[in-house]
Amino acid sequence: MPHLCLNAISKHFDKFTALDSVSLAIPDGAFLALLGPSGCGKTTLLRLIAGLEHPDQGEIRFDDQLVAGDAVFVPPEKRRVGMVFQSYALWPTMTVRKNIEFGLKVAGLTVQERNQRIDEVLDVVGLRGLDGRRPHELSGGQRQRVALARSLATRPQLILLDEPLANLDAHLREAMLAEFRRIHSLTGATFVFVTHDQDEAMAVATHVAVLDRGRLQQLGTPEELYRQPSSSMVARFIGRGRTLPVQVVESGAGRTKVMLGQQLLDMPGEAPTGYGWLCCHASDFKRVPEGGHLKVELLGQVFQNGVFLSHCLPTEIDGDVVSLPLEERLAPGTSIELVLTGGWVIGDGGTGQTWAGRVTGRSSTCRSAVISVS
Ligand SMILES: Nc1ncnc2c1ncn2[C@@H]1O[C@H](COP(=O)(O)OP(=O)(O)OP(=O)(O)O)[C@@H](O)[C@H]1O
Ligand SMILES: [Mg+2]
Known part of the structure; x- marks a missing residue:
């Protein structure tokens, strides 16, 4: 059974169709890259999966649980989804430790459980020893790791990353990509990673979905999209194809x-x-x-x-x-x-x-x- 399953999801903003009957299914532990030109609906799709938007039509399932569909809407805090944004969205006055702890407090964990989880995720993202610093005392890459650690701490079944590397320079992007891959295999969580950059997507993803003007063009492995594109848009978009x-x-x-x-x-x-x-x-x-x-x-x-x-x-x-x-x-x-x-x-x-x-x-x-x- 697929871990994440979207069935004919549509989303309109007034008369504008942001997503048009998007269906896709990915297995547990997949690393899905959502690719497509600006404005094609990538962030909207992530927000629907997270429960930050309601679909106008269609269904979203996590395993066999319907989280959005006819008369069903599971709120974001009950979906066990972690989200990492391009802007990090860290609390500027809180230390790294407090930033990570916040969601765990909301989830009602005891002090001992919270400390154990924080130490665990600091190890995963390689930030042990920096937990007393505030965000302005960290580099961009370190801040991005804190944002990821904060999502991982709640042990979500799905991690949604919206252009998490867009603010980093080319060198750091490459290093962070390798980190994401390592953390993905270490945690076994399912990742959905939004990016403009197809080299980034092809480097880390087990599955790639290409969106264009709100429609899913193709879902496949990086090799399938490169070698066997199903539309001329995908053919031109992937691997500088002609x-x-x-x-x-x-x-x-x-x-x-x-x-x-x-x-x-x-x-x-x-x-x-x-x-x-x-x-x-x-x-x-x-x-x-x-x-x-x-x-x-x-x-x-x-x-x-x-x-x-x-x-x-x-x-x-x-x-x-x-x-x-x-x-x-x-x-x-x-x-x-x-x-x-x-x-x-x-x-x-x-x-x-x-x-x-x-x-x-x-x-x-x-x-x-x-x-x-x-
Ligand atoms: N709340 C909203 N109200 C009205 N229109 C919206 C809203 N959110 C998104 N849109 C529109 O829906 C379309 C898809 O937006 P979305 O943010 O999903 O694109 P994207 O693929 O993430 O683009 P980018 O790569 O630039 O981040 C855009 O045309 C956008 O203007
Ligand atoms: Mg976006």
């Missing part, structure tokens, strides 16, 4: 024949015949001297991690700019041929982002050989 417009000719048993410009390719994925997308990443392109699947013109290069990350515009189809690492510096305007060594075909249906009319160099004649890409 989508090339294709014509789906034939599809079945996990393989699809598509026309990419004048090339007939056999690719992984399934899609209805008609317009579709070929989803790729930089690692799916390889430069060849001639006979490539895609002709492009070099727009520019950036020297990064020892290679020239090269941005190129397809010349025979009206596709997005594609990027790939090249070994050498080349002049802008250079013509390059690329073969595809990987990719994933999806249909165009349901996204409202039809590419009809975008292909400029499409030919009605196929090359006789079908090029198969595994």
Whole structure:
């Protein structure tokens, strides 16, 4: 049985639909990252799970317990949920110890139980010895640990983190991410982690949910979202993916024949015949001297991690700019041929982002050989 289960959750603010029939289920002990552009509904979804908002429609269950649904609403203090915000929300005049103790007092624990829990969570977050300090005497990362310790102390079944790293510098974010992962495996609690930053999400999550304009686009493992996106939005959003417009000719048993410009390719994925997308990443392109699947013109290069990350515009189809690492510096305007060594075909249906009319160099004649890409 899933630990957290949302069934067709909708939330409106006046006439605005913040969440539109979102359903998802994650197992006990999962680390779910909620990803999506600003305003897509991530915080609203967390607040609904925490019980800080009422859904207009749908149900929320923790294991087999209905916490929100028809005529049922379990208040936040009875949900055993801990929340950590971007702003830490610590009491500025209280010491670290008092900040952590506050929720335990409210929960009615004895002094002895409270002290035992506080020492336990200070160890977990690595803040032993700093418990007498006030928030202004701590660094940003230490404050974030206090906020996490305060949530962990009440031993919640679910920890909700709303962009907890947004105020930290890049170096500290990385260190704190590793901390979150360690604390997650140590406590065994289920974490739901909201972030703008997909690298952050992919690094820590066991499950990733991508939201767009209040709708769930896809829920899966980081690898599934990267390799098998189910919509063009997810394909572009994850791993700096690119989508090339294709014509789906034939599809079945996990393989699809598509026309990419004048090339007939056999690719992984399934899609209805008609317009579709070929989803790729930089690692799916390889430069060849001639006979490539895609002709492009070099727009520019950036020297990064020892290679020239090269941005190129397809010349025979009206596709997005594609990027790939090249070994050498080349002049802008250079013509390059690329073969595809990987990719994933999806249909165009349901996204409202039809590419009809975008292909400029499409030919009605196929090359006789079908090029198969595994
Ligand atoms: N209390 C509210 N009243 C009216 N509109 C709201 C309210 N809360 C959120 N919204 C709207 O709902 C939408 C989703 O907001 P939400 O805060 O969930 O987005 P988000 O994905 O967390 O964005 P960000 O990444 O910027 O934090 C936004 O358009 C927001 O303006
Ligand atoms: Mg938010």
